[in-house]
Amino acid sequence: MQIVSTDMETGTLTPELLQKMNAYWRAANYLSVGQLYLRNNPLLKEPLKLDDIKNMLLGHWGTTPGQNFIYTHLNRVIKKYDLNMIYVSGPGHGGPAVVAGTYLEGTYTEVYPNITQDEEGLKKLFTQFSYPGGISSHASPQTPGSIHEGGELGYSLSHSFGAVLDNPDLIVACVVGDGEAETGPLATAWHSNKFINPVSDGVVLPILHLNGYKISNPTVLARISHEELEQLFEGYGYTPYFVEGADPELMHEAMATVLDKAIEHIKQIKQDAARQDSPERPRWPMIVLRSPKGWTGPKVIDGHKIEGNFRSHQVPLSVSATTPPAHLQMLEDWLKSYKPEELFDEKGKLIPELAKLAPEGERRMGANPHTNGGQLLRDLHMPDFRKYAVEVTSPGIDGEGDTYVSGKFLRDVLKYNEHKRNFRIFGPDETVSNRLDAIFETTNRQWEAPIIESDEFLSSSGGVMEMLSEHQCEGWLEGYLLTGRHGLFNCYEAFIHIVDSMFNQHAKWLKATLELPWRRKIASLNILLTSTVWRQDHNGFTHQDPGFMDHVVNKKATIVRVYLPPDANCLLSVMDHCLRSYHYVNVIAAGKHPAPQWLNMDQAIAHCTRGIGIWNFASNDQDCEPDVVMACCGDVPTLEILAAVSILREHLPELKIRVVNVVDLFKLQKSSEHTHGLTDRDYDALFTTNKPVVFAFHGYPWLVHRLTYNRSNNFNLHVRGYKEEGTITTSFDMTVLNEMDRFHLVIDAIDRLPQTGSKGVYLKQLLQDKLIQHKHYISANGKDMPEILNWKWNTEGFNN
Structure with missing residues (x-):
């Protein structure tokens, strides 16, 4: 365990640097509050008016100041150690912080040149947030530097560890919210440290942000004892470093000290691994940051505690024509508490001595190419x-x-x-x-x-x-x-x-x-x-x-x-x-069990390129219209359709049958609905406009109906697939239970082909008897009938 108490004299930051970092943090907080509330008057050059406030106040404040604090401190260690680092915002709705961080470092304006580094740019930055046609309250794809949106909680650590695989120089600073930490995926993801090679992979630095509350409840990890929390993460195999408090000056010093210790710890692990000096799996560092939810925001509103309470989770202060007039003044006081006149020049640009605190070029977390992975993507070298x-x-x-x-x-x-x-x-x-x-x-x-x-x-x-x-x-x-x-x-x-x-x-x-x-x-x-x-x-x-x-x-x-x-x-x-x-x-x-093979490679390539097609070897309608279309999609459905076709062609040789196989499921949709879809003309050419279609499908049968609901021959389409019948039984019996077996498929065809007459009636009864025989056989023998197990496709055995 490593604890840095806020009452320890560590001296990591000079007084001047501490003052500048606190100012930078204030600037990020100011931008974040502005995003929540303002559409005009971004530098408060005039007294705040209701017309300056957005008509809809949407967004989340609670996690934001803590994340701004982290982002500010990560900038310092990136510059000090020349780190290749990206930032993952795990807590839900951390968008204001990531937007503020990337705007202050200059990346946001480079990506969106209309969001300029001046008063007009600030106005646009504020107005677009959680606004129609603007940006969301998460670290969304629109946000530079983001690879993780955080709309749904639980995946930040998994994404982060995936990012560092085979990226030996990359560090992912992953902020885990204490609400997020209660999800199953996140709780499991702590074990990712057992899979990271310290030589060939990069490093994830988890930062558990304990601000105490979710939407309206306290969080589990914030309410267990310090000792229990420490033991939990040591049990996971980490070396936890703790930063706890609320006083900004003391917290800055403590966080700077802890980050330096963590980075030095990472460097030592990497060096030992490169020299093979440490046979044991390393205990990677992690940070536990305990700070108030809604830190630096209003302390009390209308008699309710806000800072350090769940009420700071979303927009903590309502300001509108229907709320108490005092709320407008409270918002102005809150914004002015960050002293924007000390942070931005007259034109609205961050003052140079603060701007210098950010890394440069691709070392900025918002500009790191790993956060826009397509920039680094290279084609695979593929065997034939x-x-x-x-x-x-x-x-x-x-x-x-x-x-x-x-x-x-x-x-x-x-x-x-x-x-x-x-x-x-x-x-x-x-x-x-x-x-x-x-x-x-x-x-x-x-x-x-x-x-x-x-x-x-x-x-x-x-x-x-x-x-x-x-x-x-x-x-x-x-x-x-x-x-x-x-x-x-x-x-x-x-x-x-x-x-x-x-x-x-x-x-x-x-x-x-x-x-x-x-x-x-x-x-x-x-x-x-x-x-x-x-x-x-x-x-x-x-x-x-x-x-x-x-x-x-x-x-x-x-x-x-x-x-x-x-x-x-x-x-x-x-x-x-x-x-x-x-x-x-x-x-x-695709199936894993031994199964029949239907197409040679040239045929397979042509068939898969089309995505759907008639199988000539199984069809006998080449010179006329089919009486029935037997369609299939999936490996077992293909087997059962072809077995059904073999029965039909043996017993009802006068029938003209077309076999259609589907590889690309979206071929069934109209071309106007999916880029892979068939035109009506091409679909009708395959399935006809008026002939019965018996379709064996791998999945739930209604999916095929859903994809083809507006096709001309839909009323003639009869789909067999899985209909939630199953148990421990034989492979063939699974198809029988769901009536997708060859016998049911033939019966379906006969029921839709009155021209089969007496031959069809006798064949139907024969197959019904086969189904009875099948049930008795598997009950007595625990396996399928020999005629099922030994069945082979035999085109030459047909009469035509």
Whole structure:
């Protein structure tokens, strides 16, 4: 433990520097209050009037002065030690502080030249905040220097640790709010220190900001004893440094002393690691800053305590025509308490002796290129995915497992880029289970805790990051991408829902940054979903949920893509495309178990490039209109549709059948709604305008109806998919339970084809008997019937 008490004589700052830093902090606080309240009179050259106040007062004050304090002190150590440092604002609604910090250092004006360093610029800076057409109260994408918005709490540490992977010179100062610290993802993220290599990775300096309150409740960590708090973070493996108090002069001195100790501590760890002098995992420093919520703001308003209380969380002082007139004067007194006349010159520019306190150029936290990761992004060096192709001499040959094949490709993507250190794979302890274990032929899991002889694939410098927390893996990957690298997240399909909200936030970030010319595109967030619903028979109902796709399609068409390759060669083609892409969220659903292979590599490339298409080898309508369209999307649905087609063609050879396979889910939408969507003309050419369509789908069937609701043949579309029926059973029985098996699919077709007549009636009864036989067989034998297990596609066996 390291404590710097505010009553200790440390002498880190000279009196002159202390005075200047306090003035700089006052300037940041003044700008922050101005953002909350003012639309005119930004330098208070005239007495404050109601016309100077915004009509809607929106924003958050409580966390802001503490963050301004931290930002001011980080500027000093950046200059003193020439640090490559960025700032992550974890507490919710910390926007005023980051905007103020980047404006004072000059970055904001460089990015937004209309927000000038003068009185008119201040007026615009204030007016735009939480204002229609302006900027939000978070450290949003519009804010220079931000890689973390903080709208939803819990991910700041994960993003920060992801940012320092393979960035050995980078320090991320991550401010963690004490409210944020109560979230599950944040509580887990403290363990990220067990994965950081002190030689090849950078450093996260967590700064836990204990200001005591959330929106209206005290925070847990602010109300436990000092001893318990110290033991908590020592138990996490950190060396905690404490700064506690409220007196500005004493707090400045204490914070400066602690930051110097922390930076020296970091440098020592780095030096020892480079010399291999310390075999033990380092105890990285962290800072606990305890300061009042709403520090330097009004002490009491209308008889209620404000500073050091939850009431300072948002806009603490209401000022309008309907509030007490005294409130306007209180606001003026509050603003004047920062003495703006001492901070800004007559034109409204920060005075030179204070401006010199900020770092210069890319050392400014708002201008650091790591916060605009597209500036650093380099294309991956990609192997030729065709080299990993499965040889498909005829449709339906046996395959080893689609992800197993793609694992060899990913192994070499890691190998080809190991010198750049710009590609990693992330997953919650499922990489082997998901049959991607070929990647461990070229790399290991990164791990800084002890390793024993019986462990596998662990080292201090691996390309795979695994921790049994989907939140953590997603957060690490997002931080890695946001700072200019590439990656892949593999996960069990049912449990990707754990990061539903994280995906939301990242998709919103991507959408917002597309609208900012100064933000460069970053590598896509690639999510591989496997261990899918149809092959979770041994794990049962809890592991059976394909609904993440439903969630994804809610996002903007400019951002999201969903792919369901039917076999290994298609997966290779899709994976290569996704890893090369920028600024999307690519979701890929693929199987890991042995399964039939349908297309050779040339066919797979053509099919995946189209995203949808007729499978000629399975269709017999080449010279006429089809009687029925049998469509499929996903590996198991493809298998069952083709098995159904084989039954139809054997028993009802006069039927004309068209088989359509969908790889790119958004092909089903209209081109006016999604850039990948088909035109009505192309959609109708595939699915017809008046013929029945039996569609086997990987996910919930209503998603297909949702995507095609305004297509001309929608009334003829009958979709079979997962309908929340599952248990521990055989693989084929999972399809039977959800009526997506080959027998139900054939029955659906017969029900929509009255021309099948008596033949159709007899075939339907035969298949109903098969379903009864199936149930009896699996109950007696614990496995599927031989005709299911041994089924093969055989085009030559058909009569036409």
